[in-house]
Amino acid sequence: MVVVDAGSLIWKNANVREGELPERRLKAQLILDAYRLSGVDALTPGPADLALGVDFYRQATADLPVLAGNLSCSGQGWPLTRTVEVGGHRIGLIGVVDEVPEGCALTQPAVEAARQGVQELGQVDVVVLLSQSRVATDGQIAEAVDGLDFIVNGHDRQTWKNPRGYDHGSFGLGAGSRGKKVGVLELRLKPGLSGWQDSSAGEELAAQLERMRSRVADVRADLDEAEDDKTRERLDKRAEYYQAEVDRLQAELDLATSSDGAQHNAFSNHLVDLDDGFAGHEALDLLVYQAKDRLSQLDPEQFEAAELAGPWVGTQQCRGCHLEQFEQWQGTDHAKAYATLVEARRHMDSDCFSCHVTGAGKPGGPSSPQQVGVFKDVGCESCHGPGQAHIDQPVAATILGKPGESICKDCHDGDQDGGRFELPAYLPRVLH
Ligand code: HEC
Ligand code: HEC
Ligand code: HEC
Ligand code: HEC
Numbered sequence: 001m002v003v004v005d006a007g008s009l010i011w012k013n014a015n016v017r018e019g020e021l022p023e024r025r026l027k028a029q030l031i032l033d034a035y036r037l038s039g040v041d042a043l044t045p046g047p048a049d050l051a052l053g054v055d056f057y058r059q060a061t062a063d064l065p066v067l068a069g070n071l072s073c074s075g076q077g078w079p080l081t082r083t084v085e086v087g088g089h090r091i092g093l094i095g096v097v098d099e100v101p102e103g104c105a106l107t108q109p110a111v112e113a114a115r116q117g118v119q120e121l122g123q124v125d126v127v128v129l130l131s132q133s134r135v136a137t138d139g140q141i142a143e144a145v146d147g148l149d150f151i152v153n154g155h156d157r158q159t160w161k162n163p164r165g166y167d168h169g170s171f172g173l174g175a176g177s178r179g180k181k182v183g184v185l186e187l188r189l190k191p192g193l194s195g196w197q198d199s200s201a202g203e204e205l206a207a208q209l210e211r212m213r214s215r216v217a218d219v220r221a222d223l224d225e226a227e228d229d230k231t232r233e234r235l236d237k238r239a240e241y242y243q244a245e246v247d248r249l250q251a252e253l254d255l256a257t258s259s260d261g262a263q264h265n266a267f268s269n270h271l272v273d274l275d276d277g278f279a280g281h282e283a284l285d286l287l288v289y290q291a292k293d294r295l296s297q298l299d300p301e302q303f304e305a306a307e308l309a310g311p312w313v314g315t316q317q318c319r320g321c322h323l324e325q326f327e328q329w330q331g332t333d334h335a336k337a338y339a340t341l342v343e344a345r346r347h348m349d350s351d352c353f354s355c356h357v358t359g360a361g362k363p364g365g366p367s368s369p370q371q372v373g374v375f376k377d378v379g380c381e382s383c384h385g386p387g388q389a390h391i392d393q394p395v396a397a398t399i400l401g402k403p404g405e406s407i408c409k410d411c412h413d414g415d416q417d418g419g420r421f422e423l424p425a426y427l428p429r430v431l432h
Contacts (some may be wrong), residue, residue: 006154044095067095092121098133194252310364311386314374
C-alpha cells in the first residue's frame with residue numbers, strides 16, 4: 001500500500017487568526033501523528049497547510065516525506081519526486097503546487113515541474129502526481145505532460161467516486177473535504193501492458209444490473225398474483241420496461257468489461273468513510289481518542305478572547321420580553337446543542353462548533369471555539385438573526401419575524417445532520 005496526501009488536510013483554508021493557532025496546530029500535529037502511524041509515503045502542502053506557519057510546518061514534518069518541487073519558502077525548498085516499491089513494482093511520486101502561500105515563491109510553473117518530475121523519475125511502473133492546483137490546471141498538466149498515470153488533487157475539495165479521464169490516458173482523483181473520506185485506489189498491473197482501464201465502472205454497472213433484475217422478478221411475482229386484467233396490463237408494461245433496462249445495462253456492461261480490458265492495466269477506486277472503514281485499526285482508534293481528549297482539555301483561558309462588539313447579543317437578552325418563547329425553546333434540542341458537543345468532547349474543535357453555537361462563523365459572530373461565551377447552543381438569533389438592532393429598538397420591524405426553511409438548512413445541511421431533516425416533521429417541534 002502507498003499512502004499519499006495531496007494537501008489541504010492539516011488545515012482547510014489559508015486564513016488563520018492568531019488566537020486560533022494553538023488549536024489548529026494541535027490538530028495538525030495529531031493528523032501528522034496519524035500519518036506516522038500509517039506510514040505516509042508522500043505529502044504535498046498547500047497554502048492552507050502552510051498558513052499554520054512555514055516554520056511550524058517544516059518542524060512538524062521534519063521526518064516526513066514532503067514533496068513540493070516547485071515551491072520555495074524563506075529560500076528553502078522540498079524534493080520534487082520520490083520512488084517507493086510495493087509488491088515488486090516501482091511507484092514514482094511527484095509533488096507540485098500552483099498557488100503561492102504567503103512567504104513563499106514558485107520556482108517553476110506547475111506544468112513545467114510535472115514534466116521535470118516525470119523525467120527525474122525515469123523508469124518506473126506507475127507515476128502518481130500529487131497536485132495542489134485547481135482541477136483545470138490538472139487538465140492542462142495532463143494535456144502537456146506525457147507519462148502521468150494518476151493525478152491526485154488536494155486543492156479543490158472535489159469528491160470523485162469515479163475518477164475523471166484526462167488526455168494522454170491519465171486519471172484524476174479527489175477524496176473530498178473535511179477529512180471525511182479516504183480514497184482507496186487499487187491497481188492491477190499486467191506485465192507488458194500500458195494504459196489504464198477503470199474496472200470500478202464495471203462494478204457500478206453490475207450492481208445496477210442486479211437491482212434491475214430483482215425488480216423484474218418482483219413484478220413477475222406480482223403478475224402471478226394479479227386478479228384483474230387492468231392490473232395485469234399495468235404490470236405487464238412495467239415488466240417490459242424493466243426488462244428493456246436489463247438488456248441495455250447488460251450490453252453496456254459487456255462493452256465496459258470486454259473490449260479494452262485485456263489490453264490495459266486495470267484500476268478501481270473507492271471512497272472509504274474515515275469513521276467506519278478505519279474503526280477497526282486499534283492504533284488509530286487510540287490516537288483519535290487521545291486527540292479528542294487533548295482537544296477538549298485545551299483551556300479557553302489560554303487564548304486571548306477578542307471582545308465581540310458585533311450585532312449578536314446572546315439568548316439571555318431575549319428572555320425578559322419573550323418569556324413564553326424562551327421557555328418553549330428551552331425544551332427543544334436546540335437548547336442543548338452545545339452540551340452535545342461537550343459530551344462528544346468536541347467543543348474545542350472548530351470544525352464542530354459552527355452549527356452548535358449561535359452566530360458562529362457569521363459576520364461579527366464568534367469565529368472560534370474560544371469565543372463561544374454567551375453564544376452557546378442554537379439560540380434565538382440562530383433563526384431570527386442578530387439581535388442588537390432589535391434590543392436598541394424593540395419593535396417588530398427590527399428583527400426577522402418568520403425565519404424560512406433556508407435558515408434551517410444552513411445547519412440541517414443534509415450532510416452533518418445525517419440527512420434527517422424534513423421541514424413538515426421538524427418545524428412543529430421548534431415553533432413557540
Ligand atoms: C445554527 C444551526 C441550526 C439552525 C439554524 C437550525 N438548527 Fe435545528 N438543530 C441544530 C442542531 C445542532 C441540533 C442538534 C441539537 C442536539 O441534539 O444537541 C438541531 C436539532 C433540531 C431538532 C431536533 C432533532 C431531533 O430529532 O433530535 C429539530 C426538530 C430541529 N433542529 C428543527 C429545526 C428547524 C425547523 C429549523 C429552522 C426553523 C432549525 N432546526 C434551525 C442546529 C440548527
Ligand atoms: C453544518 C452544521 C453542523 C456541523 C458543522 C456539525 N453539526 Fe452536529 N448536528 C447538526 C445538526 C443539524 C444536528 C441535528 C441532526 C438531527 O437530529 O436531525 C446535529 C447533531 C449532532 C449530534 C447529536 C447526534 C446526532 O448525530 O444527531 C452530535 C453528537 C453532533 N451533532 C456532533 C457534532 C460534531 C462532533 C461535529 C464536528 C465534527 C458536528 N456535530 C458538526 C449540525 C452540524
Ligand atoms: C429553530 C429556529 C428558531 C429558534 C431557535 C427560535 N425561533 Fe422564534 N420563531 C421561529 C419561527 C420559524 C417563527 C415563526 C413562526 C410563524 O411562522 O408564525 C418564530 C416566531 C417567533 C416570534 C413571533 C411570535 C411567535 O411566537 O410566533 C417570537 C417573539 C420569537 N420567535 C422569539 C424567539 C425567541 C425569544 C427565541 C429564543 C428564546 C426564539 N424565538 C428562538 C424559529 C425560531
Ligand atoms: C425590551 C423588550 C424586548 C427584548 C429584549 C427583545 N424583544 Fe423581541 N420584541 C419586542 C417587542 C415589543 C416586539 C414587537 C411585538 C409586536 O409587535 O407584537 C418584539 C417582536 C419580536 C419578534 C417578532 C417580529 C415579527 O415580525 O413579528 C421576534 C421574532 C423577536 N421579537 C425576537 C427577539 C429576539 C430574538 C430577541 C433577543 C435578541 C428579542 N426579541 C429581544 C420586545 C423585545
